[in-house]
Amino acid sequence: xxxxxxxxxxxxxxxxxxxxxxxxxxxxxxxxxxxxxxxxxxxxxxxxxxxxxxxxxxxxxxxxxxxxxxxxxxxxxxxxxxxxxxxxxxxxxxxxxxxxxxxxxxxxxxxxxxxxxxxxxxxxxxxxxxxxxxxxxxxxxxxxxxxxxxxxxxxxxxxxxxxxxxxxxxxxxxxxxxxxxxxxxxxxxxxxxxxxxxxxxxxxxxxxxxxxxxxxxxxxxxxxxxxxxxxxxxxxxxxxxxxxxxxxxxxxxxxxxxxxxxxxxxxxxxxxxxxxxxxxxxxxxxxxxxxxxxxxxxxxxxxxxxxxxxxxxxxxxxxxxxx
Numbered sequence: 001x002x003x004x005x006x007x008x009x010x011x012x013x014x015x016x017x018x019x020x021x022x023x024x025x026x027x028x029x030x031x032x033x034x035x036x037x038x039x040x041x042x043x044x045x046x047x048x049x050x051x052x053x054x055x056x057x058x059x060x061x062x063x064x065x066x067x068x069x070x071x072x073x074x075x076x077x078x079x080x081x082x083x084x085x086x087x088x089x090x091x092x093x094x095x096x097x098x099x100x101x102x103x104x105x106x107x108x109x110x111x112x113x114x115x116x117x118x119x120x121x122x123x124x125x126x127x128x129x130x131x132x133x134x135x136x137x138x139x140x141x142x143x144x145x146x147x148x149x150x151x152x153x154x155x156x157x158x159x160x161x162x163x164x165x166x167x168x169x170x171x172x173x174x175x176x177x178x179x180x181x182x183x184x185x186x187x188x189x190x191x192x193x194x195x196x197x198x199x200x201x202x203x204x205x206x207x208x209x210x211x212x213x214x215x216x217x218x219x220x221x222x223x224x225x226x227x228x229x230x231x232x233x234x235x236x237x238x239x240x241x242x243x244x245x246x247x248x249x250x251x252x253x254x255x256x257x258x259x260x261x262x263x264x265x266x267x268x269x270x271x272x273x274x275x276x277x278x279x280x281x282x283x284x285x286x287x288x289x290x291x292x293x294x295x296x297x298x299x300x301x302x303x304x305x306x307x308x309x310x311x312x313x314x315x316x317x318x319x320x321x322x323x
Contacts, residue, residue: 027087033047033089042288042289062089076096088255093251116254116256121252125206127209130142131195132217155180155200157187157202158183159184161321165183167247205249221235223236
């Protein structure tokens with residue numbers, strides 16, 4: 001029995017000794033970066049843009065691997081079940097790790113227990129869009145009009161359970177208005193009806209919405225970030241009218257659970273250094289993404305926990321499903 005115990009302890013010691021060695025040599029081959037959404041989308045373009053610069057900092061190539069499906073759950077599940085050696089990372093978003101658990105409680109993984117947070121790397125605010133013939137010129141005027149016409153106004157979304165719907169429901173909850181939901185299969189299909197006046201409001205992403213504003217086809221009343229966005233500094237935050245209102249699509253790096261601390265620190269450092277690069281900032285601005293101060297893994301985990309709690313409350317209170 002003693003001999004067996006000594007053998008087990010020796011084997012465990014070898015495993016523990018191998019972890020620092022693994023981290024010291026990291027990375028010595030390409031890193032797989034799982035993007036749980038389709039190629040050519042915003043998350044994919046962000047991953048490729050940031051991944052190239054981070055690869056330079058790490059001294060290794062980050063190879064983007066698109067694994068779309070189930071609202072990001074398929075790719076996230078693959079990352080959760082990958083070996084914790086730093087050679088499989090996940091670019092997660094608000095949809096996968098904040099909204100997903102609230103909308104789909106039976107996910108094949110736990111977004112907290114099965115992942116190692118690494119870095120918060122970007123944010124994409126949305127804008128409140130209305131038809132140009134809408135009498136309201138400000139968020140306050142739009143709210144006042146909605147209160148005078150309960151149930152007569154409607155809002156478009158990119159589908160049930162999406163951040164577009166949840167942003168509108170958060171707005172309704174804080175403004176105290178009753179506005180009917182009209183789901184579409186993507187905001188691109190909703191924009192023509194918004195332009196024609198069949199739809200009264202849409203919370204669209206900044207890069208896809210602003211061209212319609214600058215062409216004079218739509219009016220933007222505000223931005224969903226707490227402060228003015230450098231991507232559209234002319235727009236006031238909705239929070240100026242509804243204190244505390246905020247809805248951003250965040251992006252962040254995760255690894256599988258058990259990822260060694262040295263590897264986490266190395267990837268986090270590379271993210272911080274890449275995000276400070278002026279050339280990268282300019283490229284991200286063209287994608288409609290504000291680079292985040294990656295901060296620490298602990299700060300990232302805390303931010304996600306707060307965001308997830310906010311969206312869970314909206315999902316529960318407003319009885320939102322993805323059906």
